[in-house]
Amino acid sequence: MxxxxxxxxxxxxxxxxxxxxxxxxxxxxxxxxxxxxxxxxxxxxxxxxxxxxxxxxxxxxxxxxxxxxxxxxxxxxxxxxxxxxxxxxxxxxxxxxxxxxxxxxxxxxxxxxxxxxxxxxxxxxxxxxxxxxxxxxCSRPLVARHYLHLGEKQYNRNCSGQGQGMRLKKLFYALRPAIALRWLRLHPAENVVPMHFPSLLRECELEHGTVEIIDDLIRAKAQTRETRLVGMPAVLDQLVAHEFAYAHEAFDHLSPKIxxxxxxxxxxxxxxxxxxxxx
The missing domain is CATH 3.30.460 (Beta Polymerase; domain 2)
Known part of the structure; x- marks a missing residue:
């Protein structure tokens, strides 16, 4: 240096x-x-x-x-x-x-x-x-595909059909990529997604009730251990499914190259x- x-x-x-x-x-x-x-x-x-x-x-x-x-x-x-x-x-x-x-x-x-x-x-x-x-x-389609692949992999492995038997941290592993995809959708000129999740949430135009549910989960995670089991709230399940579906529609037909x-x-x-x- x-x-x-x-x-x-x-x-x-x-x-x-x-x-x-x-x-x-x-x-x-x-x-x-x-x-x-x-x-x-x-x-x-x-x-x-x-x-x-x-x-x-x-x-x-x-x-x-x-x-x-x-x-x-x-x-x-x-x-x-x-x-x-x-x-x-x-x-x-x-x-x-x-x-x-x-x-x-x-x-x-x-x-x-x-x-x-x-x-x-x-x-x-x-x-x-x-x-x-x-x-x-950085290519926006390649960035979006990364988040989509990561999110769907986590959701299918850890969240789908798990009822109350999902580890809380795994919920966030699926939710975070979905919120990142939403951020990209709402910021069409950007290609670098903010890392800090609470800050990211505030830039995604989510309903107040949805943000409160996520904030409650963040607080719960901070007060417990990695092994805590929870169920995926229906509103978050719908949010994740919607953002994944939109990303497929927006980016699947593209063939980005470096x-x-x-x-x-x-x-x-x-x-x-x-x-x-x-x-």
Whole structure:
């Protein structure tokens, strides 16, 4: 990191200090043992989405940049770094090259990492430039398809026909993609969906009663453990079904492709980040 760069950290007061220390120590070990720069390390999952449970673990995700020589090798190394799971911590990251490629394919995980409200450490210039690239090159149909596939998979596996036997967190795993699809429908010029779920809700023109039901579920989830069983409220079941059906109608007939211009922009961004990192 050069002197012109700014480093940002944003951690809620409620975070377990022991877990935070362990995460910081783990990231430092990764930097040393793998000889990488980590311009972005954030919290993903339920804590960053805004609906944690009492026993939610910590999902630290990061983007790393290897020494330039490794990108020129005939035998490239793995593009992920994974740390063995512990009871509280789940820490893993992607090489910048992998993150950029997936971004162009509409993988919303990268966009969510870039907009996470919980930040262990972030080069602000890197985040700003990467997010700007996302806004320029991400395909709305590909982003929508990602949310649709994710949401339908979760709904069919965990929600459909479950009665009162569905884990509360699984309800949110189906509801969040549906709300993201609604947000895209109501914001036709946008392609990057807000990550923080309560904030997302306020931009989706939902009826007050529906928002109250969801807020009650968020509060209930915050006061219980991951294993709590619930039933899908009928109004939310209808909302999810409607948004999935609309997304199919709006995007199924499209055949989006990654443009040559988008690939050139991605190449330029990647090269500039590698060069800046290893001056």
């Amino acid at each position: 050069t002197q012109a760069q700014e480093w940002l950290r944003s951690i809620p007061e409620s975070f377990c200090k022991t877990a935070l220390t362990d995460i910081d120590r783990t990231l430092a070990t990764i930097r040393a043992e793998h000889d990488v720069v980590i311009p972005l390390a954030i919290e993903s999952g339920s804590r960053a989405w805004g609906f944690p449970s009492l026993d939610s673990d910590y999902d630290c995700r990061f983007i790393f940049i290897r020494p330039m020589a490794q990108y020129l090798s005939l035998w490239p190394v793995r593009d992920v770094i994974e740390i063995p799971l512990t009871q509280e911590l789940d820490v893993n990251g992607w090489d910048l090259a992998k993150a950029v490629r997936l971004l162009l394919k509409g993988n919303v995980v990268v966009m969510e990492w870039l907009s996470s409200p919980i930040i262990y450490g972030m080069d602000t210039a890197f985040q700003t430039q990467f997010m700007a690239l996302a806004h320029r090159v 443009s040559a211009h988008a690939m050139t922009e991605a190449d330029d961004f990647f090269y500039q980040q590698i060069k800046s990192c290893h001056r």
